[in-house]
Amino acid sequence: MAEFEKKPLNKVMRGPKRATYDKTKIYEILDSHFLCHVPYTFEGTAIVIPTAYGRKRDVVYIHGSMKNRMMLSLLNQSQVSFTVTHLDGLVLARSVFHHSMNYRSATVFGKPFLVANDADKMEALELIVDNMIPGRWKEAREPNQKELDATLVVGIEITDASAKIRDEGANDELADMDLDVWAGVLEIETNPGKVVKNADAKPELETPESVKGFRFVNHGVQG
Amino acid sequence: MAEFEKKPLNKVMRGPKRATYDKTKIYEILDSHFLCHVPYTFEGTAIVIPTAYGRKRDVVYIHGSMKNRMMLSLLNQSQVSFTVTHLDGLVLARSVFHHSMNYRSATVFGKPFLVANDADKMEALELIVDNMIPGRWKEAREPNQKELDATLVVGIEITDASAKIRDEGANDELADMDLDVWAGVLEIETNPGKVVKNADAKPELETPESVKGFRFVNHGVQG
Secondary structure, X not given: OOEOOOOOOOOOOOOHHHEEOEHXXXXXXXXXXXXXXXXXXXOOEEEEEEEEOEEEOOEEXXXXXXXXXXXXXXXXXOXXXXXXXXXXXXXXXXXXXXXXXXXXXXXXXEEEEEOOOHHHHHHHHHHHHHHHOOOOOOOOEOOOHHHHHOEEEXXXXXXXXXXXXXXXXXXXXXXXXXXXXXXXEEEEEEEXXXXXXXXXXXXXXXXXXXXXXXXXXXXXXXX | OOEOOOOOOOOOOOOHHHEEXXXXXXXXXXXXXXXXXXXXXEOOEEEEEEEEOEEEOOEEEEEEEOOOHHHHHHHOOOOEEEEEEEEEEEEEOOEHHHOEEXXXXXXXXXXXXXXXXXXXXXXXXXXXXXXXXXXXXXXXXXXXXXXXXXXXXXXXXXXXXXXXXXXXXOOOOXXXXXXXXXXEEEEEEXXXXXXXXXXXXXXXXXXXXXXXXXXXXXXXXXX
């Protein structure tokens, strides 16, 4: 499948020109970030929680404590979704009306399932950690049995998805082109900043490769 | 009210040490960003959409087209919520299990209402634009009647809220302290980047004050 099917659930109604259903483009948005927003319903109110994720082929994994309200709620649903948003710029038009943002945002729908088997859990956790910061898994101590038992891992098998991408300058009305108002884009960058070593870390340990190599780019995980 | 009441809806169950119900702290998280994630339900599936917002006292405003599925859905609910997330760093512990993120995340609950009156709509749009980039409203052409009529504005009167803030180094198990594994924080920074003037913008127009002054800081909106 190269494209997700357009259904009422995932079809982009507002700004359809900016929509894409292309699997490669959508997975590129997923693989270039590690924080998603997962919505769920609690006593009739929709709530959304940010959480880390990792992808392998058509499954995305999230994790939390065994009592995590959001995750337990997902497991009671036959269909769930999550959204990954990259904010790339502020679009300033001559008119207030045409102000916008440049962004890449993917909304993914799928079937949730409990990852129960220890080996599968371990693999999912590795995907999540190495999607956050590639190479970190093998630098750190692996989860022991007690830690694994305390961790709830949920997989979401992707069935439907769409993305919206805006990546251009301001689009003003023809009637406004002659106004003396500046138009353009103020790009927004998300970058690694200072490295702050723990005060209790051994003095002789140097900044690891995972930290030195970290970038907000497509981590190119499997599949 | 200096603190939001802890109720089943907003009480932070996981990691309660990091929770705050302090109104000043929660509003500071809101006023330091302009992009929130709003969850809603479509045919039984919870979905979340990123959108811009502005705040005045205890009301947050969002806007969209008259046919915006998310916004129309909100107006059918008696209670809605949204979340604002600042990602501040990756927390790398000696053990995989204690890996985490530094963040400031506020989840706000409230009662949605349609902003119908033109003057109120105009004020709400000004709040949204100037929360995105302070000072921009008065640089650009104000919405005309046609544009105002095409814009749906929803207010959310805040009734409940909580936030979680993590802002510290890695917390490892005592048994792991002697491992030869680096621990610390890789900070993540979100900053204004390049300014890209529109190709069709008048050559003599210089970068406006709003763009030159933009920072990801508390914009200190009203109340």
